[in-house]
Amino acid sequence: MIPFGEVKLSDMQLADELSIRNKVVSRTQLLAHKVFNEALNNSALHIDDLKNTETSIVVSSTVGGMYLTDELYADSNNLSKGSDYLSLYDCASIGIYLQQLTGAKGVINTINTACSSGANALIYGMRLLKNKRAKRVIVGGVDCLSKFTINGFNALNILSTRSCRPFDNNRDGLNLGEGAGFLILESSDTAKEEKVLAYIKGYANSNDAFHPSALSDEGFGPMAAMRGALESAGLMPKEINSVIAHGTGTPNNDRVEGLSIKRIFGESLPPVCSLKSILGHTLGAASAVESVLAVIGVRDGHVYPSRNFETPDEETGLVPNLNFKKEKIKHSLLNSFGFGGNCSSLIFSSVN
Secondary structure (H helix, E strand, O other): OOEOOOOOOOHHHHHHHHOOOOOOOOOHHHHHHHHHHHHHHHOOHHHHHHHHEEEEEEEOOOOHHHHHHHHHHHOOOOOOOOOOHHHHHHOOOOHHHHHHHHHHHEEEEEEEEOOOOOHHHHHHHHHHHHOOOOOOEEEEEEOOEEEOHHHHHHHHHOOOOOOOOOOOOOOOOOEEOEEEEEEEEEOOOOOOOOHOEEEEEEEEEEOOOOOOOOOOOOHHHHHHHHHHHHHHOOHHHHOOHHHHEEOOOOOOOHHHHHHHHHHHHHOOOEEEEOOHHHHHHHHHEEEEEEHHHHHHHHHEEEOOOOOOOOOEEOOOOOOOOOOOOOOOOEEEEEEEEHHHHHHEEEEEEEOO
């Protein structure tokens, strides 16, 4: 038995909720549509406000429509006129779907840097705003569970048969999940002040350039990403009030990330948590979903807990925060690391 973090809504239920009829839509598109609607409803915007060249869409996904590999293969052996699944297979199909839904006419892009995709989509969105390529960016990530994904990660021998335990000495792998997270980024001259939830104060991306699926023992990539985010925000480590770690529950990631966090923060180590211990690892959606929670955290003063932790790692000694807390959070740092050594860090800051 392998545990997963599943969205308890079927494709049919999602389609009914979204009033989609007589149209082939993938699960990733349905999840993205549902969560985009939630983001729009929480803003002061109407969908008509998005139908312009100043609105861009940036989507992150690791698997995208590739989860339909089995269906596409079956169709290829039975259909002579092509398959509906073919148009859904491309990672860009999610961004195209949202573009058609919103009428946005600005830059449309898809980011796939494995598990750091969501953070890099946000960084790309911030750069669009900074360079005045857009005044508003709909940015987020989505991935869903499938045999294609499960078999791939199982082949790497990194799926745990129990609830994952990030940073625990006895951790033995991750739990896959599915989901979507979307944010609406706006430039300061466009955003309505009363609807601003938080600021992205700093961000950085680096590459460990060590191994296709592992971080270097020295943690060059993670430390460069965290230092870069702090420098771009103009902050010192002691000013960070919480860290949302990448925290997959795999032996390599948690050891390297734990050591890197302790080297960066030293004696001023803030509470550290892994949201993947609660949500599972949602791949290209992970840091997008976690960014939504980071925004809520700095807005409402939430310090999130890690689950399933019992014994500190013999090498890092890192003990994550184990209990939910309510306290003032001015700045929260979020880590997101992907295969190929792609490492990104973001800093979310409160409005007040």
